[in-house]
Every structure is written in structure tokens, then in C-alpha cells.
Amino acid sequence: MISNPVNLSPGALQERSRRSKFMRLDNCRIIDLPKINDPRGNLTFIESGRHAPFEIKRVYYLYDVPGGAERGGHAHKVLHEFIIAMSGSFDVILNDGKEQRRFHLNRSYFGLYVCPMIWRELDNFSSGSVCMVLASSIYDEADYYRNYDEFVQSHNL
Ligand code: TYD
Helix, strand or coil, rough: CCCCCCCCCCHHHHHHHHHHCCCCCCHCEEEEECEECCCCEEEECCEEEECCCCCCCCCEECCCCCCCCCCCEEECCCCCCEEEECCCCCEEEEECCCCEEEEEEECCEEEEECCCCCCCEEEEECCEEEEEEECCCCCCCCHHCEEEEHHHHCCCC
């Protein structure tokens, strides 16, 4: 039962219930990717909508990250992402405004699915690491929360 402290309309309440169900930390998880072992070198593949649980519209990657650097420090309103350590390792800290969890990524056959409305920070990059991110939409600055307090407020609406 969801409380209604600000007298939200039934539609707004329903939307809040939907958001709170699908935009929680519990929905973010490590997904095992297929691995074709081969003495010539292993192979992993990712199919849009199958291994990454959304349609992939964009790929970007972080590389040449200097020691001690931190990335992220934002949340997305509707964007789904899938984060893979293509090389080396790093940590992803996820926070839904209530709970926080740290994931250590160090294998190119594991991906971390991050649903919308999750604050993320990345740190502890090993030397030479490459962080590849598959995203459900093209880049849109309007989809970002870059202020943590604003993000938490919005999550609790
Ligand atoms: P940002 O998402 O803040 O990086 P991170 O979360 O890795 O720290 O993006 C850094 C800059 O790059 C910012 O100016 C926006 C730009 N950018 C794009 O132009 N396209 C993209 O797909 C991404 C992810 C970022």
C-alpha cells in the first residue's frame, strides 16, 4: 500500500507505484553472457533485447582512465544501461535513493544491467581498463539528473 501524503491523483499514484516497482536497486543485476570457449581465444556476444534486456541504440566506452579517477555521478530518467568490463576491472556503485550497492566488474562475460532512476558512480579503475556501456537511447542531456538531491526528490515523488 502506497501512502498518499501529497494527495496525488489516482493516475499519479499508479505511475508512482509503477516507477517504484521497476526503478529499484533490486532490478539491477549482473547478467551472465554467453561464452564460447575456444583454444584460439574465447568469444562472447550480446543480442539486443535478449542478453541486454532492452533494445540497444548506443554504445560508448571509457578508456585511458587515470588512476584514482571517478566517473558517473548521475542518474537517468528513462535510459536503461548495460555495463561491461571489456578489459581490466572497476567498481560500479548503484543507489536508488534508499539503498546502495557496490558491484565489482572484472570479466568481459558479465554485464551489469542498470534500470532507469538509479544514481551511479564508477571508481577503482584498474590500469588499462575499458568500460563499455550499451544504452537504450541516443545521448540526451535532458535525460540526466546530475544533482543527487534533485534525483532523490524526484524518486520519492
Ligand atoms: P557523462 O555521461 O557525464 O560521463 P560519465 O558518466 O562517464 O562520467 O558524459 C561526459 C561527457 O560526454 C558529457 O559532456 C556528455 C558527453 N557524452 C556524449 O556526448 N555522448 C554520450 O553518449 C555520452 C555518454 C556522453
